[in-house]
Amino acid sequence: MYDNYFRQLTAKMPLTDDERALIQSFLSVKKIRRKQYLLQEGDVCKVVAFVEKGALRSYTVDNEGKEHVLQFALEGWFISDLYSFLTGEVSVYTIEAIDDSELVLINQPAHEELLKRSPSYQAYMLQLITGAYIALQRRVTSTISLSPEERYRDLVALYPNIVQRVPQHMIASYLGLTPETLSRIRRRLADE
Amino acid sequence: MYDNYFRQLTAKMPLTDDERALIQSFLSVKKIRRKQYLLQEGDVCKVVAFVEKGALRSYTVDNEGKEHVLQFALEGWFISDLYSFLTGEVSVYTIEAIDDSELVLINQPAHEELLKRSPSYQAYMLQLITGAYIALQRRVTSTISLSPEERYRDLVALYPNIVQRVPQHMIASYLGLTPETLSRIRRRLADE
DNA sequence: CGTTTGCTTGAATTCTGTCAAAGCAGGTGG
């Protein structure tokens, strides 16, 4: 159940068997079905989720009821609202399963405890936040400096899996476009 | 010289006199004049800068030569390309002084050393990255879910100082608009 | 005092969003 999780973790951080057992004792597993929520807007984000299998997305809903995708997470990725998770403030995001998925979860108290008890976990969390930060920065840069067509090509180049596995209207939302506009962009790109 | 810096730091993190002296021994001060660069695109970002006085911005230049502002930093803010600073990769950002400014700098080796030697500094850095992450997340959310006019009003509400002290075309760039469009939005808002 | 810089305004153009309709799987039940 925790295979991918520890494969990922030990790749960055060598662990003793004891440490692995300690960490694992704080984790839990959750299966979640397509269209179910891991987090709903207005709730506090209580977990960080590692995607063992499946796909999820996080998004906001604006005051016209439209969804705006912030992030996708496929196998091997983490998803959460770190802001809400770390501060305890309510979240403006919703996290939803795109497919039936299997997750490895860690909740806030367990996270606190592990930070104290395991230096490896501590170092790993720093890497995790740094990674999340870097991903967000790339996201911002692409959003503010590229045209819609370039943003789409960038996404295809960087995450080909996502484009294959995620419905197109969610990709459009991620890119800040309407589904119609994305469809036309794809048409233009195909006509070459 | 380091007044604001340590006021900020000790507000979040009580320090012994020894620890303060240790940290201060790794810092340096730099004066930088309007329009001078702290970081140029293609270079590795070697410092994290705390703004004691003045104002800076970071921005990318797209392949049409247009600038896109990622971040502003006034007194009491930090500015850097954390990605480049932490990984050693070259940066796609330029950091430039908007006004004559006074900075407190810490470079990479000093940063490494302090992480090892000072638990307070370590905890502070984690807060710093977390803070940077949260700020970026708010930025993304606003960019993807608000209209240009709403983004502008949000910015004015959140950072009134910035709007007063930074040239309008830079604000426009930050919001992802042309200066003309921002000018018209301001006109509309004033006509009420 | 001439020059530069930044902001505003107008008119034409381009692009994106909106609305509506149709096409196209994949899944379900009769």
Add this chain to the structure above:
DNA sequence: CCACCTGCTTTGACAGAATTCAAGCAAACG
């Protein structure tokens, strides 16, 4: 096995919004 949904994508026509290009103006600067 087929007819019928249902969810998703594509297409077209049109309206609306932002960009572009150009010009004018005011304040700051050397």
